Structures are given as C-alpha cells and as structure tokens.
Amino acid sequence: MAGEVVEIGFGSGLNVPHYPAAVTRVYAVEPALLARELSAARVAASPVEVVHIGLDGTRLPLADDSCDAALSTFTLCTIPDVAAAVAEVRRVLRPGGTFHVLEHGLSPDPAVARAQRLLEPVQRLVADGCHLTRQPTALLTAAGFTLRDAHSRYGGMATPWSWLTFAVAEA
Secondary structure, three states: OOOOEEEEEOOOOOOHHOOOOOEEEEEEOOOOHHHHHHHHHHHHHHHOOOEEEOOOOOOOOOOOOOOOEEEEOOOOOOOOEEEHHHHHHOOOOOOEEEEEEEEEEOOHHHHHHHHHHHHHHHHHHHHOOOOOOOOOHHHHOOOEEEEEEEEEEEEOOOOOOOOEEEEEEOO
C-alpha cells in the first residue's frame, strides 16, 4: 500500500501506526464522531497526513481515479448499503489501485453458518448493524474488483464471529 489511501471505517485510528512509510496521505471516512475524538492522539503522532473526509462510505467527496489504495478493517459488515460503498471505493481508485480488506463473514462450516444466520438479527441490534453473514470476496468481485490475494481462516476457535477474510483486490 502506497500513496494516497482512503480508509473506510477509520474508527479510533488503530491502523495509523501500521501504515507503510510509502503512504503519503490517508482520507479517513468514519461515521462515529466519538471515534474521531478517540483517534486524535494517533493522528497527531502520525507522520502520515490524515484528513477526515466524510461520515458515509457510500458517497466519497473524492474525484474519480484519485486514490492509490483503499483499506477496510471490520467495517464492511456494518455499512447499510455495502454494495454502494464498495462500488464507491472502486470509483475513487486509480486503475491498478488496490483495496485491502480484513473482514469477518460467513463461515464455510455449515454448523457455524447456521449459528451465524440465527444470531445475525440480534447481532445487528447490539453491534451497530453488524452482519455476520456477508461474504467480503463476493462483495469485491461484484463491484468489479479483481482479487489479487484472498485467504480466509478462523481467528481462533470456530465461532460465529471468527471466520476472517484477508484480501487484496485490484481496481
């Protein structure tokens, strides 16, 4: 990841200390004003310029083909119109730009997937709209991205919250 990056679901800035040195600017999209406040110390300590640009990933105030990369960590599960948000990321990425994601989603294990489907209505109520059954790689390919790398695994024990997908998709 290098150049100008748009981060969907910036949150409290937990990714800030981990940006590669080649990142020159981050456009932060975060709907929670409290999260912006919590990110202030990390942003102030960062050698990378961080510019908060909006609250909603479905309408980014950036020009077409204006960013080199995008990042989303545990965010695609909560965006109400996730297809529109992923398409919007695709719009602002330059040709060949990359979208890096770390997300949880639908397990391939039938028993875990059944539990995810049963728990999802409650999960959405108590966890800010979080869906347990979204499939990150399917969302990326539906928006026209090409998967460069994608792998999934349990992050510990097989639970409804632990099926993780790491992917890099190209615009």
